[in-house]
Amino acid sequence: MALKLWTTVVCATALLHASVASSQSTVVEVTQTVGASTEDIAAVATQIRAFGELGAGVRFMGEGAWGARSAGETDAFGAAYPYTNRLQVIEAYGERTFQPGRFLVGVRAGRYRTPFGISSASDHAYTGFLRAPLIRYDGYFALTNNSLEHGVDVIVGVPRLTLEVSTGVPGDVGEESRRPGLDTVVRGQGAVGPVIVGLSYSNTKPYQPEYFAFGRAVFTGIDVRYMHGGVEARGEWITGRPFDGTTTTGGYADLIVHRPLMGPVTAVMRIEHLVYEAEEPFELYGLRYTFGARVRVFRQFTAVINVIHQTEDLPQRRPTSVDVGLTYSLRSRQTR
Numbered sequence: 001m002a003l004k005l006w007t008t009v010v011c012a013t014a015l016l017h018a019s020v021a022s023s024q025s026t027v028v029e030v031t032q033t034v035g036a037s038t039e040d041i042a043a044v045a046t047q048i049r050a051f052g053e054l055g056a057g058v059r060f061m062g063e064g065a066w067g068a069r070s071a072g073e074t075d076a077f078g079a080a081y082p083y084t085n086r087l088q089v090i091e092a093y094g095e096r097t098f099q100p101g102r103f104l105v106g107v108r109a110g111r112y113r114t115p116f117g118i119s120s121a122s123d124h125a126y127t128g129f130l131r132a133p134l135i136r137y138d139g140y141f142a143l144t145n146n147s148l149e150h151g152v153d154v155i156v157g158v159p160r161l162t163l164e165v166s167t168g169v170p171g172d173v174g175e176e177s178r179r180p181g182l183d184t185v186v187r188g189q190g191a192v193g194p195v196i197v198g199l200s201y202s203n204t205k206p207y208q209p210e211y212f213a214f215g216r217a218v219f220t221g222i223d224v225r226y227m228h229g230g231v232e233a234r235g236e237w238i239t240g241r242p243f244d245g246t247t248t249t250g251g252y253a254d255l256i257v258h259r260p261l262m263g264p265v266t267a268v269m270r271i272e273h274l275v276y277e278a279e280e281p282f283e284l285y286g287l288r289y290t291f292g293a294r295v296r297v298f299r300q301f302t303a304v305i306n307v308i309h310q311t312e313d314l315p316q317r318r319p320t321s322v323d324v325g326l327t328y329s330l331r332s333r334q335t336r
Helices: 002-015 121-125
Strands: 025-037 041-052 060-068 086-097 104-113 148-158 161-170 183-192 193-203 217-228 231-241 247-257 264-277 285-300 301-310 320-335
Touching: none
Parallel strands: none
Antiparallel strands: 025 041, 025 320, 041 060, 060 086, 086 104, 104 148, 148 161, 161 183, 183 193, 193 217, 217 231, 231 247, 247 264, 264 285, 285 301, 301 320
């Protein structure tokens, strides 16, 4: 762990060459979350993050998280952070954007989330869903929202069409960690009006033990987002292999609605599907539906409720469950 943190500091320092004295602003946020599920599971988590700007157009981001829950074999409350009862560095990076002519060039270095598809923490942790999509949870033979990179990420393009390339080594924080080795993620994204479409490709090492998981983990995905008038529709579809001789295919579609007449309530709905094909009895077929709401009780306090129904092929305790999460956030801004 110390070596990983040192690597992160070195990478970020190389990019963040501006002095602290020239910083413009820093935001520090502390978030406390507690939750319970009718699967007889309780959970608690704390996230601390700091982000802002330094001189010469350089931005930084640092985040740590601790989470624990009363049962390990569940994906409840695993939307974007691990619940391994350890304090962990989630992200720690610096980035800068250049604008040569009509083009945009962005460079990020340090420790950051794997940029495959819809991948940021804000996309999964704060929208009203308490569980990660099936194709993005540890142990389901696909992607994971707990995968991180120690490396360099470069984005080039024009404002509505970009190409992103990330190269580095895995720095995962969840229950499953990819084996050491060089990995690459390539992502293209375009926008037309209110529609954003992305194509992603990932080539990395499997997280399964090497005595039976041979080859590389290779996935290709497409993601689509539409936003208009308080309505967001989004989804991902991926296909690939977690290791040689197997395939995983699946995706999800979300509908997130917040209209003025709804006041503090945001409604959320999700349908998702997962197929892992391997030798019997290891294959996995999953279908899940989620209905719920996110309610801003007051400025710093929000409540989320999800009703989930899923097929019995998934390793959860009950086919239908209710999850409830309560979050309290404090934010402080300092300007120099």
